[in-house]
Amino acid sequence: MINCFTLLFVSLASLLMPARAELVFVGDAMQHQSQLDAARTASGAYDYSGYFSAVEPYIKSADFAVANLETPLGGKPYSGYPMFCSPDAYARALKDAGFDFLFTANNHMLDRRDRGLKRTVSTLDSLGIPHVGVYANSAERNKKLPMIVNVNGFRIAMLNYTYGTNGINIQGDVVVDYMNYPDIERDVAEARKAGAELVCVCLHWGEEYHLLPTVQQKRLADKLTDLGVDMIIGGHPHVIEPMEMRLSKRGTPVFLVYSLGNFISGMRTTDTRGGAMVRVVLERDSLGVAKVSDATYRLVFVVPPGHGESNYSLIPAEASGPKSTEAWRKGFWHNAKKIFDRHNVNVPIDTLPIDSYASSGELGTKWPKKIRKTVCRLKNK
Known part of the structure; x- marks a missing residue:
């Protein structure tokens, strides 16, 4: 009787648990001085409404959306390059746009x-935005890691490392996860031991403004692939770099993107005026084993103020923008597509109109929170 009940219980949980989840990753969310100036209102507050409106359907349709926060929220005075510091309102805007998680090691x-x-x-914690990469102290790191998120029943470990911090040394007890392979290897092993089905590693690496990865990036990507990491998400170059669907030594699919480029910034060269958003699909095989099954990308372009708008905004790069920025948009689109068409491996462009994602929450993989929480409780018993 107990065995039958157990089998029925497990079968019911399996039926309730979605066999698919969709993740969205975007690149560097920055705040240059021109962005701060444009967002500042007459009252001294900072308004980011409209920043992400044109791409929100794509972000919010995902079961889990992640960005790289490449600026501290250090309080006033705020500043852009070279010593960034942004208002808390920027983090709130990212959350309102649909981002569920932030990488912070950069x-x-x-x-x-x-x-x-x-x-x-402390600000991200108070806003209820989960994050990984830097910590107030080692005790906090030990408490948070391994950081395993539950996305539609998929248990995913989130890890984040940076090559450095521009020569600025830690003075006290804060912790930054620096990019050191033995440390990554240890963290991956601990995540697997803690029950992670999939491991996502975000790396702040590479050479700025290079459209192709360095030898060092390729070597580390190969080592992480052999280690069994399922998703390798790159940033820092501020321009896009190729992406691949590859196989590990065990024959499991691995998604790799060397650089997603800028998500939004005040940079002005052709290749830095936008970046890529990627949608990674997770599925379970007939035995219930979680795996990365598919990945697609789409390009976004940054429209600065002064072109019919008072603030910065993002648009799908395939869509026409203000006439005054069309030459920049076309140049960015051409250069990025050229790199991806030549060097991507099994990661095609997403050709669906971005507005088609607006109602996908009703038909796609997003389950009501009440059901997701119930299933998680059943699984964890």
């Missing part, structure tokens, strides 16, 4: 030194 996270890092951590 070369600018110590721009306001230890105090700025600690304030960034």
Whole structure:
């Protein structure tokens, strides 16, 4: 009787548990001085409404959306390059746009030194935005890691590392996860031991403004593939770099993107005026084993103020923008597509109109939170 009940219980949980989840990753979410100036209102507040409106359907339709926060939230005074510091309203805008999670290990996270890092951590915590990469102290890191998120029943470990922090050294007890292979290897092993079905590693690496990965990037990507990492998400170059669907030594699919480029920034060269958003599909095979099954990309372009708008905004790069920015948009689109068409491996462009994602939450993989929480409780018993 007990065995029959157990089998029925497991079967019911399996039927309730979605066999698919969709993740969206975007590149560097930045705040240059021109962005701060444009967002500042007459009252001294910062308004980011409309920043992401044109791409929100794509972000919000995902079961889990992730961005790289490449600026500390260190409090006033705010500043752009080279020592970034942004208002809390920027993080709220990212959350309102549909982002569920932020990577924080990057070369600018110590721009306001230890105090700025600690304030960034506490601000994100107070806003209810999960994050990984930097920590107020080692005790906090030990408590948070392994960071395993439950997305439609898929248990995914989120790890994040940076090559450095622009020569700024840690003065106190804060922790930055620097890119060191033995540390990554240890963290991946601990995540698997803690029950992670899939492992996602975000790396802040490479050479700025290079459209192709360096030898060092390729070597580390190969090592992480052999280690069994399922998703390798790259950033830092501020331009796009190729992406691949490849196989590990065990024959499991691995998604790799060397650089997603800029998500939104105040940079002005052709290749830095936009970036890529990727949609990674997770599925379970007939035995219930989780795997990466598919990935597609689409390009986004940054429209600065002064072109019919008072603030910065993002648009799908395939869509026409203000006439005054069309030459830039076409140049960015041409260069990015050329790189992806030549160097991508089994990662095609998403050709669906972005507005088609607006109602996908009703028909796609997003289950009501009540059902997801119930299933998670059943699974964890």
